[in-house]
């Protein structure tokens with residue numbers, strides 16, 4: 001049993017063997033192979049982010065599409081404290097329904113390198129693993145030593161989506177990883193994977209819908225069919241836990257539509273003479289949310305002076321810091337006291 005912390009106190013189970021990943025160097029090593037990056041399973045998510053950021057700057061763009069999709073969430077997922085504690089292996093094994101990285105790792109065809117007393121083996125981090133299906137799952141005695149995250153290919157398109165109440169420190173309501181591979185220099189689908197988190201008790205795959213769409217061209221008819229198939233396959237009963245059923249169903253289709261547009265835009269960029277540019281209206285749907293440093297201003301009526309407390313909050317501070325309440329208790333918050341005319345000098 002591999003113990004790392006967060007779940008340690010929740011079960012009273014006795015574990016005869018406890019592995020501490022900090023002492024197992026293989027679980028921290030990062031190496032580059034001809035297939036992709038192999039990342040030690042004990043690396044925390046903040047390290048994973050830094051490794052991928054470096055890879056994205058050093059490698060050709062066509063190889064790093066999965067890495068860029070992962071980075072989209074690694075910059076905002078939970079908060080910096082969680083990202084500095086949670087490990088890649090723990091994230092994968094715990095398989096929370098709303099965990100954001102598993103759908104992307106799965107569509108990116110990641111491979112888990114496992115080890116146990118019985119030896120070593122590799123398994124795919126696919127939808128069957130995420131659903132905990134027996135032959136595709138990790139055994140009780142195995143640990144994930146490292147994870148191979150393959151390079152993407154030229155005709156690959158990979159996207160990540162997440163809808164949450166806030167950009168940081170909020171679990172996804174629904175998230176998704178989507179990938180399509182086209183026959184070289186065409187828009188004919190050779191492989192398609194679509195996974196959703198936040199819908200069921202684990203990450204769900206629209207496997208059957210994807211299989212039916214193989215061989216189709218990437219056009220409006222395909223999109224209509226895809227939406228219909230996905231809504232039939234990814235069932236969300238009216239009594240589903242977590243509520244917001246209509247909203248979550250709408251998100252399934254919205255993510256699909258956005259992926260459709262992203263891919264059309266990508267096709268145009270790769271083959272401008274073959275695929276038309278998106279209209280301005282459609283392009284506007286591709287706008288990215290920018291995550292900046294939240295800032296707020298509070299005005300207090302003091303006894304002998306009117307002070308403006310300017311609160312500048314860095315990482316680890318909830319997005320609601322504009323209210324100031326949480327910012328004052330956060331040791332990383334900086335406060336600048338600005339003197340207004342007529343009051344005493346503060347700094």
Ligand SMILES: Cc1cc2nc3c(=O)[nH]c(=O)nc-3n(C[C@H](O)[C@H](O)[C@H](O)COP(=O)(O)OP(=O)(O)OC[C@H]3O[C@@H](n4cnc5c(N)ncnc54)[C@H](O)[C@@H]3O)c2cc1C
Pocket residue numbers: 001002003004005006007008041042077078079082085086087088089090091092093094096098099100101142143144145169170171172
């Ligand atoms: C407050 C909070 C908010 C969060 N918000 C988000 C979010 O918004 N988005 C998101 O994606 N995730 C979120 N997470 C989940 C987080 O990313 C971690 O994935 C999750 O908490 C698992 O933590 P851990 O890595 O410490 O695993 P642990 O709790 O240490 O491990 C989980 C399980 O996996 C086993 N395990 C760990 N490593 C290995 C290994 N190498 N091989 C085999 N078994 C292993 C452990 O024995 C344990 O049974 C959040 C977590 C918390 C606590």
